[in-house]
Amino acid sequence: MKMIHIILYFLALLLSYTSNVTSSVNDFCVANLLLPNTPSGYPCKSETLVTENDFVFSKLVPGIPISPFNAGETSASVTNLPGLNGLGISAARVDIGINGTVPMHIHPDATELLIMVEGQMTAGFITPAKLIVKTLNPGDVFVFPKGLMHFQLNSGVGKTYAFAAYSSTNPTLHIIDYLLFGNNLPTPTIEKTTLLDYAQIKKLKAQFGGSG
Amino acid sequence: MKMIHIILYFLALLLSYTSNVTSSVNDFCVANLLLPNTPSGYPCKSETLVTENDFVFSKLVPGIPISPFNAGETSASVTNLPGLNGLGISAARVDIGINGTVPMHIHPDATELLIMVEGQMTAGFITPAKLIVKTLNPGDVFVFPKGLMHFQLNSGVGKTYAFAAYSSTNPTLHIIDYLLFGNNLPTPTIEKTTLLDYAQIKKLKAQFGGSG
Amino acid sequence: MKMIHIILYFLALLLSYTSNVTSSVNDFCVANLLLPNTPSGYPCKSETLVTENDFVFSKLVPGIPISPFNAGETSASVTNLPGLNGLGISAARVDIGINGTVPMHIHPDATELLIMVEGQMTAGFITPAKLIVKTLNPGDVFVFPKGLMHFQLNSGVGKTYAFAAYSSTNPTLHIIDYLLFGNNLPTPTIEKTTLLDYAQIKKLKAQFGGSG
Amino acid sequence: MKMIHIILYFLALLLSYTSNVTSSVNDFCVANLLLPNTPSGYPCKSETLVTENDFVFSKLVPGIPISPFNAGETSASVTNLPGLNGLGISAARVDIGINGTVPMHIHPDATELLIMVEGQMTAGFITPAKLIVKTLNPGDVFVFPKGLMHFQLNSGVGKTYAFAAYSSTNPTLHIIDYLLFGNNLPTPTIEKTTLLDYAQIKKLKAQFGGSG
Amino acid sequence: MKMIHIILYFLALLLSYTSNVTSSVNDFCVANLLLPNTPSGYPCKSETLVTENDFVFSKLVPGIPISPFNAGETSASVTNLPGLNGLGISAARVDIGINGTVPMHIHPDATELLIMVEGQMTAGFITPAKLIVKTLNPGDVFVFPKGLMHFQLNSGVGKTYAFAAYSSTNPTLHIIDYLLFGNNLPTPTIEKTTLLDYAQIKKLKAQFGGSG
Amino acid sequence: MKMIHIILYFLALLLSYTSNVTSSVNDFCVANLLLPNTPSGYPCKSETLVTENDFVFSKLVPGIPISPFNAGETSASVTNLPGLNGLGISAARVDIGINGTVPMHIHPDATELLIMVEGQMTAGFITPAKLIVKTLNPGDVFVFPKGLMHFQLNSGVGKTYAFAAYSSTNPTLHIIDYLLFGNNLPTPTIEKTTLLDYAQIKKLKAQFGGSG
Structure with a gap:
C-alpha cells in the first residue's frame, strides 16, 4: 500500500467528520469508497464534497468480447x-x-x-x-x-x-464455468458433486485457469 | 362489470387454489392481476399457468409525445x-x-x-x-x-x-403541474400553499384540466 | 475544521473500539454522530457510553413561525x-x-x-x-x-x-417553493419544466432567495 | 357468522376485482379489512372506493383508565x-x-x-x-x-x-401480568419458569383472570 | 380438481372472513395454505383456527438417500x-x-x-x-x-x-445437474453456454431425465 | 485499553482500506469486529483477509447448566x-x-x-x-x-x-427474572408495575443480584 493511500484515507475520514458536524446526509448517501463497505452499503461521503459527477457514469460503452464466449x-x-x-x-x-x-x-x-x-x-x-x-x-x-x-x-x-x-x-457475476473450473477445487471433488467425467473437468480446468 | 369478468375472477381463484395444493410457488411469484394487490405485491399466479410470456413485455416502443411537453x-x-x-x-x-x-x-x-x-x-x-x-x-x-x-x-x-x-x-409518475393544476383543489388553497399568483394558477388549471 | 474536532473524532473512534471488544451492541444502536452515516443509519455508540439522555429529547417546543407562511x-x-x-x-x-x-x-x-x-x-x-x-x-x-x-x-x-x-x-422537508425558487436553476429551465410564467418565477425567486 | 357478512364479503371481493382491471393501486394501499391479512399487511381496497375518511381517525380521546392500573x-x-x-x-x-x-x-x-x-x-x-x-x-x-x-x-x-x-x-400490547397470570398456564409451570412463589402466582391469577 | 377441494376452498375463505371481523392477527400470521401465496408469504389463517400444531413439525426424520448421490x-x-x-x-x-x-x-x-x-x-x-x-x-x-x-x-x-x-x-433447492440436465433445454444450447462436450451432456441428460 | 489494541485497530482500518481499492466485497460481508457496529451489521472485513475460518464456529458444545435453572x-x-x-x-x-x-x-x-x-x-x-x-x-x-x-x-x-x-x-436473551430482579430498579417501582408483592420482589432481587 502506498503512503499516498494512507494519507488519502485519513483525509477521507477527516472530511467525512467535517460534514457530519455541519449537515446531515439524508436525501442521498453517496458512497465514500475509501471506507469499508457495510451490509447496507458504503458510508456516506460528506454532502459538501458531493458533485453532479457522483450521479453519472459516462462510459457505458460496448462490452469488449471475452474469449471464448464472444x-x-x-x-x-x-x-x-x-x-x-x-x-x-x-x-x-x-x-x-x-x-x-x-x-x-x-x-x-x-x-x-x-x-x-x-x-x-x-x-x-x-x-x-x-x-x-x-x-x-x-x-x-x-x-x-x-x-x-x-x-x-x-x-x-x-x-x-x-x-x-x-x-x-x-x-456479482457467477459464471458456472468459472466457479467449477477456475480455481483449485480438486477434480475428484468436482467429479463427485457434479457427476461430470474426469476428462471433461480437466479439459475445462485447462480452459478456465483451474488446477487441482 | 361484465359477467365474463366475474366468471374469470372465480376461475382465477379456483386455479390458484389448484396450484397451491400441488406445488409451491417460490423461485418467482408471477402477479395474478385479477386478485387485489397487497403492500408486498400481487398474489402469485398458479405456477402451472405460468408461461415464458409472463416474463417478457414486447412493446417498449417509442413513447408518444404528449402535448405541450413534446x-x-x-x-x-x-x-x-x-x-x-x-x-x-x-x-x-x-x-x-x-x-x-x-x-x-x-x-x-x-x-x-x-x-x-x-x-x-x-x-x-x-x-x-x-x-x-x-x-x-x-x-x-x-x-x-x-x-x-x-x-x-x-x-x-x-x-x-x-x-x-x-x-x-x-x-408512479407525479408531475407537479398535474398535482397542482389537474384537479379541483381550490385556487385560494393553491395560492396560499404555493404563493403562486391567482391568475397564474387559473391559467395552468385551464391547461391541465383543473377546476375550482 | 478546528483541531478540537479532530481530537474528538479520534477519541470517538477509540471509544467505539473499546466498547466493541468488551460488549456487543444489540438491543439498541445509539447513533455515534461523529462517524459518517450509512444507508442503514449511523454507526453505534459504545454501549458503555450510552446514558438515558440518549433516549430523550427535551425541547419539543412550539415551532417558531417562519415568514411568509406563519x-x-x-x-x-x-x-x-x-x-x-x-x-x-x-x-x-x-x-x-x-x-x-x-x-x-x-x-x-x-x-x-x-x-x-x-x-x-x-x-x-x-x-x-x-x-x-x-x-x-x-x-x-x-x-x-x-x-x-x-x-x-x-x-x-x-x-x-x-x-x-x-x-x-x-x-427531510422538501417545500416545493424552495426546490423551485430557492436555488440557481435557470429561469428558462423552470419555465419549460413547469410552464410557470417568467415573471411569476422571477417574483418567487426574489422571495425564496433564488437566482438565475 | 351472519349471512349479511357473507354477502358483504363477496361484494368486497367483487369490488376489489373491479378496481384491479381499471386502475392500479400504488401511491397508497388502503386496507380491505374484509379480506385476510398477509405478512406485509391487508390486501388493498379498490382505489375507486377510497375516500378521505380512510386516512383519518377521529376519536383519539382520552383512554379510559383500566383497573387496577388507573x-x-x-x-x-x-x-x-x-x-x-x-x-x-x-x-x-x-x-x-x-x-x-x-x-x-x-x-x-x-x-x-x-x-x-x-x-x-x-x-x-x-x-x-x-x-x-x-x-x-x-x-x-x-x-x-x-x-x-x-x-x-x-x-x-x-x-x-x-x-x-x-x-x-x-x-400489540403484551402486559407481563396478563401473559403470566391471565390464562390457564399451570401454576407449577409458572413457578418453575419464573421462580415466583406459588401463593404469589395464585394471588395474581385471581386478579388477572387466570386459572390452572 | 376434486369437488371436495372447491368446497374446502370456500370454507377457508369464509373462515378467514369470520376471523377478520372478530380479531386481528398480529403476533403471528399462520399460513392459510389454501389461499394463493404473495411476495411476503401466505395470507394469515384465522386466529380462532390456530392451534399448537401449527407451530410444530414432528417428522424431521433422516432424509432418504437419493441415488446416485446417496x-x-x-x-x-x-x-x-x-x-x-x-x-x-x-x-x-x-x-x-x-x-x-x-x-x-x-x-x-x-x-x-x-x-x-x-x-x-x-x-x-x-x-x-x-x-x-x-x-x-x-x-x-x-x-x-x-x-x-x-x-x-x-x-x-x-x-x-x-x-x-x-x-x-x-x-428452494437448485441442484446444478437437475438445472442443466433434467429438462428439455437443447443439447447445443447447453454446449454453447457451458462448453461441456456433447457426449457429456447426453450422458448426464440420460441420468437426470432430460431430453433435447 | 491496551496499546496493542489501538495498534490493531489502526491496522484493521488500514487493511480494510487496502481491500477497498483492490476488490469489492459483495458475495459476503464478513464482520470486521474491530470497527463499530451499524444498524445493518458490522463493516466488512477486507476480502483478502477472509479465510474459511470466518465461516465456521467449532465449539457448539453442550451448554453449561446455570443455577438455579439447570x-x-x-x-x-x-x-x-x-x-x-x-x-x-x-x-x-x-x-x-x-x-x-x-x-x-x-x-x-x-x-x-x-x-x-x-x-x-x-x-x-x-x-x-x-x-x-x-x-x-x-x-x-x-x-x-x-x-x-x-x-x-x-x-x-x-x-x-x-x-x-x-x-x-x-x-439477545431477555430473561424476565433478570430484567425485573437483576438491576437497581426500585422495589416500589416493580411493585407498582407488576403488582408483585414487596417480599416476593426482595426475595428474587436477592437471588438475581438486584438492589434497590
Missing part, C-alpha cells in the same frame, strides 16, 4: 457510480458478437431486467420446476428473477446488444 | 410484465422531441436510473441542499435518487431518447 | 435524539399561526402521521388519481402516505398545532 | 385507520390517572416514541445490560426501542397524558 | 410448518451415506447454516474470488452465504448428518 | 462466527438438565426455531390471545415467533437438548 459487459455500479449507494439498482450494457453467448450464470443478489436494443437474443432461465426460454428482439424487455441460473445466446445474424438493469447496486 | 414514455411494469411481481424493478423508454421536456416530477417510491441512447438531454434533481444538473450524451448513466423532484430537457439538436430503470415494480 | 416546526430526529438510530421513527411539533399554512411539500422518505392537539387544520395530499382533503380538529389523526405532496392550512379562528410522527429517523 | 389507551391503528396499511406507523393516546401506571409490557413488533403533553411521567426500559429510566415533562420525547420491556409511572401530582407513535401499523 | 433431506418449511409464515426461517435434516455427497447446488433465496451432529462432512462454497472449503465435525457450525454455489461430501468413515437452518420460510 | 446455552452468532454478518441467521445449542428449565424469556429481535435432538421438552409461548404449549420429542421442530415470551421445561426423565436457529445474527 460476449462482453460494461457495468455502471456503485464502484464507478457512487450515487447509487443504498438505492438498490444498477445498470450494464451487454454485447454479444455473432454466434456468441453469455454463458450460464447467476447473480446471487439481483434480479436482472434486459432491455433489447439491437439484433436478436435467445434468453432463458431455469428452475427445478420450469424452463423459460424466449427469443428477444429490439423493444423486448425480459426479466430473470433474482438468483436463478440463466443464459443468453446471439440467435440472430449480426451482433446484438441490450441494456441490463439490476436490483442491486453492485451485482 | 415527450412520451412507454413502461414495462408489473401490470404488463407480471413476472416482475415482488422483484422491485421495472423499466421504461423515455422519448423527448426537439425542444421538448419531461416536466418537473417525482416518483414517490422509486429511484430512477437513466441510460442515454440517442441525442442529448439535460437532467437534474433538486434537494433543499443541492441542485444537481448534468448534460447527458449516449453512453451516460444518471441516477435520480428515490423521491426527489427531477426533470429532463432535450438540450440537443435532434430527438433524444433514453431507457429508464426503476427500483419499483410499478412506479 | 408556521413553524420543531423536530426530534436522530441528530438530536440519537437513540432513534436504526428504528425508523421520529417526531415533530407543527405550529401554524392564524391564517398560516404549511406550504406544499414532500417528505421523500417518510409517511407522516398528524395528531391534532389544538385549533383546526385543513390537511390534504395529492396523487395523480386522487385529491384527499380533510378538515381536522383536536383528537383527529391523519396520515399522509410516504412521498406524496401535501399541505396544511390553519382553517380555524385561533392558532393551531399538532404533533407529527414520521416513518424515518431523519425525514 | 391508566388507559386509545389507538389509531390499521383496523380503525385503514390508510395506514403497509406504511409501518400508528399512534395512540396514553392517559395515566393520579398514582397510576402503565404496567411492565412489551410491543414485540414496534418501537414506541412517547410525546409528553401534560403532567409528569417516569418512563423506563430494561435490557440485560442497561436500565434506562427518565422522568418526563411536557415537551419531552422519549424512545422505547423495539421489543424491549418498559413501563411508565405517573410521577406528578395530577393526571398525565402523552401521545405515542409506533413503528408498526398494528402494534 | 444423500437425502427432510424439510420443515412453511408448507408443513405453517407457523413459520412471514418469519424468514426454516430447517432441515441432511443425511449423507458412506461415500455420498450433496451435489453442487444453490438456494437462490436463503443463507444456510449447517449444524454438524454426526460423522464428518467436507463443505464448500465458491465465488468468483474465493473458494472456501472446510472439513466439519460434530459441534461445528458452518455458513453458506445466500445464493452461493455449494456442496457437501461425506469425508468420514461412517454415515454423517447435520441439521440445516435457512433464512427463508421455503428455500 | 439449563445452559452455547451460541454461534456474529461475534464468534463473523461470516454470519448481514445474513440474518445464527444458531445455538440448548441443554436442559433433569428437572431443569429455560426460564420465561424473550428474544426481542428474533424468531427461534427449535430442533429437538434428545430427551423431552415442553415448550410454550404466550400472547394476549393465545397460550401455545407443546411437548416435544426428538425430530420435532417448534417455532417461537419473533418477540414473544416463551419457555422450555425438561419434561422427560433424563437430560434433554435441542439446537436452536434464530432469525438474527446476534439475538
Whole structure:
C-alpha cells in the first residue's frame, strides 16, 4: 500500500467528520469508497464534497468480447457510480458478437431486467420446476428473477446488444464455468458433486485457469 | 362489470387454489392481476399457468409525445410484465422531441436510473441542499435518487431518447403541474400553499384540466 | 475544521473500539454522530457510553413561525435524539399561526402521521388519481402516505398545532417553493419544466432567495 | 357468522376485482379489512372506493383508565385507520390517572416514541445490560426501542397524558401480568419458569383472570 | 380438481372472513395454505383456527438417500410448518451415506447454516474470488452465504448428518445437474453456454431425465 | 485499553482500506469486529483477509447448566462466527438438565426455531390471545415467533437438548427474572408495575443480584 493511500484515507475520514458536524446526509448517501463497505452499503461521503459527477457514469460503452464466449459487459455500479449507494439498482450494457453467448450464470443478489436494443437474443432461465426460454428482439424487455441460473445466446445474424438493469447496486457475476473450473477445487471433488467425467473437468480446468 | 369478468375472477381463484395444493410457488411469484394487490405485491399466479410470456413485455416502443411537453414514455411494469411481481424493478423508454421536456416530477417510491441512447438531454434533481444538473450524451448513466423532484430537457439538436430503470415494480409518475393544476383543489388553497399568483394558477388549471 | 474536532473524532473512534471488544451492541444502536452515516443509519455508540439522555429529547417546543407562511416546526430526529438510530421513527411539533399554512411539500422518505392537539387544520395530499382533503380538529389523526405532496392550512379562528410522527429517523422537508425558487436553476429551465410564467418565477425567486 | 357478512364479503371481493382491471393501486394501499391479512399487511381496497375518511381517525380521546392500573389507551391503528396499511406507523393516546401506571409490557413488533403533553411521567426500559429510566415533562420525547420491556409511572401530582407513535401499523400490547397470570398456564409451570412463589402466582391469577 | 377441494376452498375463505371481523392477527400470521401465496408469504389463517400444531413439525426424520448421490433431506418449511409464515426461517435434516455427497447446488433465496451432529462432512462454497472449503465435525457450525454455489461430501468413515437452518420460510433447492440436465433445454444450447462436450451432456441428460 | 489494541485497530482500518481499492466485497460481508457496529451489521472485513475460518464456529458444545435453572446455552452468532454478518441467521445449542428449565424469556429481535435432538421438552409461548404449549420429542421442530415470551421445561426423565436457529445474527436473551430482579430498579417501582408483592420482589432481587 502506498503512503499516498494512507494519507488519502485519513483525509477521507477527516472530511467525512467535517460534514457530519455541519449537515446531515439524508436525501442521498453517496458512497465514500475509501471506507469499508457495510451490509447496507458504503458510508456516506460528506454532502459538501458531493458533485453532479457522483450521479453519472459516462462510459457505458460496448462490452469488449471475452474469449471464448464472444460476449462482453460494461457495468455502471456503485464502484464507478457512487450515487447509487443504498438505492438498490444498477445498470450494464451487454454485447454479444455473432454466434456468441453469455454463458450460464447467476447473480446471487439481483434480479436482472434486459432491455433489447439491437439484433436478436435467445434468453432463458431455469428452475427445478420450469424452463423459460424466449427469443428477444429490439423493444423486448425480459426479466430473470433474482438468483436463478440463466443464459443468453446471439440467435440472430449480426451482433446484438441490450441494456441490463439490476436490483442491486453492485451485482456479482457467477459464471458456472468459472466457479467449477477456475480455481483449485480438486477434480475428484468436482467429479463427485457434479457427476461430470474426469476428462471433461480437466479439459475445462485447462480452459478456465483451474488446477487441482 | 361484465359477467365474463366475474366468471374469470372465480376461475382465477379456483386455479390458484389448484396450484397451491400441488406445488409451491417460490423461485418467482408471477402477479395474478385479477386478485387485489397487497403492500408486498400481487398474489402469485398458479405456477402451472405460468408461461415464458409472463416474463417478457414486447412493446417498449417509442413513447408518444404528449402535448405541450413534446415527450412520451412507454413502461414495462408489473401490470404488463407480471413476472416482475415482488422483484422491485421495472423499466421504461423515455422519448423527448426537439425542444421538448419531461416536466418537473417525482416518483414517490422509486429511484430512477437513466441510460442515454440517442441525442442529448439535460437532467437534474433538486434537494433543499443541492441542485444537481448534468448534460447527458449516449453512453451516460444518471441516477435520480428515490423521491426527489427531477426533470429532463432535450438540450440537443435532434430527438433524444433514453431507457429508464426503476427500483419499483410499478412506479408512479407525479408531475407537479398535474398535482397542482389537474384537479379541483381550490385556487385560494393553491395560492396560499404555493404563493403562486391567482391568475397564474387559473391559467395552468385551464391547461391541465383543473377546476375550482 | 478546528483541531478540537479532530481530537474528538479520534477519541470517538477509540471509544467505539473499546466498547466493541468488551460488549456487543444489540438491543439498541445509539447513533455515534461523529462517524459518517450509512444507508442503514449511523454507526453505534459504545454501549458503555450510552446514558438515558440518549433516549430523550427535551425541547419539543412550539415551532417558531417562519415568514411568509406563519408556521413553524420543531423536530426530534436522530441528530438530536440519537437513540432513534436504526428504528425508523421520529417526531415533530407543527405550529401554524392564524391564517398560516404549511406550504406544499414532500417528505421523500417518510409517511407522516398528524395528531391534532389544538385549533383546526385543513390537511390534504395529492396523487395523480386522487385529491384527499380533510378538515381536522383536536383528537383527529391523519396520515399522509410516504412521498406524496401535501399541505396544511390553519382553517380555524385561533392558532393551531399538532404533533407529527414520521416513518424515518431523519425525514427531510422538501417545500416545493424552495426546490423551485430557492436555488440557481435557470429561469428558462423552470419555465419549460413547469410552464410557470417568467415573471411569476422571477417574483418567487426574489422571495425564496433564488437566482438565475 | 351472519349471512349479511357473507354477502358483504363477496361484494368486497367483487369490488376489489373491479378496481384491479381499471386502475392500479400504488401511491397508497388502503386496507380491505374484509379480506385476510398477509405478512406485509391487508390486501388493498379498490382505489375507486377510497375516500378521505380512510386516512383519518377521529376519536383519539382520552383512554379510559383500566383497573387496577388507573391508566388507559386509545389507538389509531390499521383496523380503525385503514390508510395506514403497509406504511409501518400508528399512534395512540396514553392517559395515566393520579398514582397510576402503565404496567411492565412489551410491543414485540414496534418501537414506541412517547410525546409528553401534560403532567409528569417516569418512563423506563430494561435490557440485560442497561436500565434506562427518565422522568418526563411536557415537551419531552422519549424512545422505547423495539421489543424491549418498559413501563411508565405517573410521577406528578395530577393526571398525565402523552401521545405515542409506533413503528408498526398494528402494534400489540403484551402486559407481563396478563401473559403470566391471565390464562390457564399451570401454576407449577409458572413457578418453575419464573421462580415466583406459588401463593404469589395464585394471588395474581385471581386478579388477572387466570386459572390452572 | 376434486369437488371436495372447491368446497374446502370456500370454507377457508369464509373462515378467514369470520376471523377478520372478530380479531386481528398480529403476533403471528399462520399460513392459510389454501389461499394463493404473495411476495411476503401466505395470507394469515384465522386466529380462532390456530392451534399448537401449527407451530410444530414432528417428522424431521433422516432424509432418504437419493441415488446416485446417496444423500437425502427432510424439510420443515412453511408448507408443513405453517407457523413459520412471514418469519424468514426454516430447517432441515441432511443425511449423507458412506461415500455420498450433496451435489453442487444453490438456494437462490436463503443463507444456510449447517449444524454438524454426526460423522464428518467436507463443505464448500465458491465465488468468483474465493473458494472456501472446510472439513466439519460434530459441534461445528458452518455458513453458506445466500445464493452461493455449494456442496457437501461425506469425508468420514461412517454415515454423517447435520441439521440445516435457512433464512427463508421455503428455500428452494437448485441442484446444478437437475438445472442443466433434467429438462428439455437443447443439447447445443447447453454446449454453447457451458462448453461441456456433447457426449457429456447426453450422458448426464440420460441420468437426470432430460431430453433435447 | 491496551496499546496493542489501538495498534490493531489502526491496522484493521488500514487493511480494510487496502481491500477497498483492490476488490469489492459483495458475495459476503464478513464482520470486521474491530470497527463499530451499524444498524445493518458490522463493516466488512477486507476480502483478502477472509479465510474459511470466518465461516465456521467449532465449539457448539453442550451448554453449561446455570443455577438455579439447570439449563445452559452455547451460541454461534456474529461475534464468534463473523461470516454470519448481514445474513440474518445464527444458531445455538440448548441443554436442559433433569428437572431443569429455560426460564420465561424473550428474544426481542428474533424468531427461534427449535430442533429437538434428545430427551423431552415442553415448550410454550404466550400472547394476549393465545397460550401455545407443546411437548416435544426428538425430530420435532417448534417455532417461537419473533418477540414473544416463551419457555422450555425438561419434561422427560433424563437430560434433554435441542439446537436452536434464530432469525438474527446476534439475538439477545431477555430473561424476565433478570430484567425485573437483576438491576437497581426500585422495589416500589416493580411493585407498582407488576403488582408483585414487596417480599416476593426482595426475595428474587436477592437471588438475581438486584438492589434497590
